[in-house]
Amino acid sequence: MLGMDRDWDTFLMPYTQAVEELKIKFRGMRKQFLQANEHTPIEFVTGRVKPIDSIKEKQVRRFISDELLEQDMQDIAGLRIQCQFVEDIYQVVDLLHQRTDMKVVEERDYVTNVKPSGYRSYHVVIDYPVQLVHGEKRLLAEIQIRTMSMNFWATIEHSLNYKYQGEFPDELKARLKRAAEASFLLDTEMSEIREEIQEAQQLFSYGKGQNIPQPPPEEPKEDKD
Numbered sequence: 074m075l076g077m078d079r080d081w082d083t084f085l086m087p088y089t090q091a092v093e094e095l096k097i098k099f100r101g102m103r104k105q106f107l108q109a110n111e112h113t114p115i116e117f118v119t120g121r122v123k124p125i126d127s128i129k130e131k132q133v134r135r136f137i138s139d140e141l142l143e144q145d146m147q148d149i150a151g152l153r154i155q156c157q158f159v160e161d162i163y164q165v166v167d168l169l170h171q172r173t174d175m176k177v178v179e180e181r182d183y184v185t186n187v188k189p190s191g192y193r194s195y196h197v198v199i200d201y202p203v204q205l206v207h208g209e210k211r212l213l214a215e216i217q218i219r220t221m222s223m224n225f226w227a228t229i230e231h232s233l234n235y236k237y238q239g240e241f242p243d244e245l246k247a248r249l250k251r252a253a254e255a256s257f258l259l260d261t262e263m264s265e266i267r268e269e270i271q272e273a274q275q276l277f278s279y280g281k282g283q284n285i286p287q288p289p290p291e292e293p294k295e296d297k298d
Contacts, residue, residue: 079139081125085125085149087203087212088122088123088149088150088214090203090205091212091214092120092121092151092152093120095120095150095152095175095201095214095216096119096120096152098174099115099118099152099154100118102115102168103115103116110275112271112274114157114160114161114162114168115154115155115156116155116156116157116161117153117154117155117221118152118153118154118155119152119153119155120150120151120152121151122149122150122151123146123149123150123151128142128146131146132146143212143213144213146213147198147213147214147215148214149212149214150213150215151214151215151217152214152216152217153216153217153219154216154217154218154219155219155221155224156218156219156220156221157220157221157270158220158260158263158264158267159184159220159260159261159264160267162184162195162218162220163195165195165218166180166195166218169197169216174201174202175201175202176199176200177197177198177199178198178199178200178213179197179198180195180196180197180198181196182195183195184219187253187257190246190250190253191226191230191249191250191252191253191254192226192227192230192253193219193223193226193227193257194218194219194223194227195217195218195219196215196216196217196218197215197216197218198214198215198216199213199214199215199216200212200213201213201214220260222256222257222259223257223260225256226249226252226256229252230249233245233249
């Protein structure tokens with residue numbers, strides 16, 4: 074069997090470290106935008122290391138040998154960045170290209186080149202150095218960048234995949250496709266009023282709403298003594 078003799082705890086430890094480090098870095102980027110009183114293209118950051126059973130299943134499905142596992146399976150370490158607007162996705166991609174602590178080695182734009190199922194997301198594979206006790210280890214990590222609307226659809230579709238193993242009934246497949254189109258229409262509409270939304274969010278978040286009516290001050294109570 075694939076991976077039968079592998080010490081999985083030792084093998085996955087650098088990937089776990091990479092995910093934790095990358096979550097801290099991307100959340101730090103979000104905080105820097107907010108502290109600068111700027112719109113942040115990063116809304117949420119999550120990450121995970123692929124479960125061992127999923128690794129083995131994908132090895133069989135993609136005919137990946139043990140020897141080529143690290144270079145051929147790009148999503149053992151996976152990060153997901155959620156954005157408010159479609160435009161934010163491409164800003165995040167630009168930010169990834171600018172960083173010197175990681176290198177973009179592959180990217181797939183499923184936002185513009187939507188999959189037949191309706192799936193939309195931007196996938197970036199990075200080469201990332203992890204500092205271990207006995208030296209540096211470079212590994213691959215996949216970053217999926219999508220709007221919150223795209224993420225909702227993808228999460229539902231992923232859950233249904235467990236039930237149908239990718240073989241969706243035609244009616245369900247059509248419904249999912251329509252839902253994906255409706256989801257993207259929502260993103261498109263939000264982009265149309267993006268400037269107004271961002272202005273409102275700044276007023277709400279940074280206490281600049283001086284024009285918001287305030288309750289009148291309480292009158293001092295009379296001393297009854």
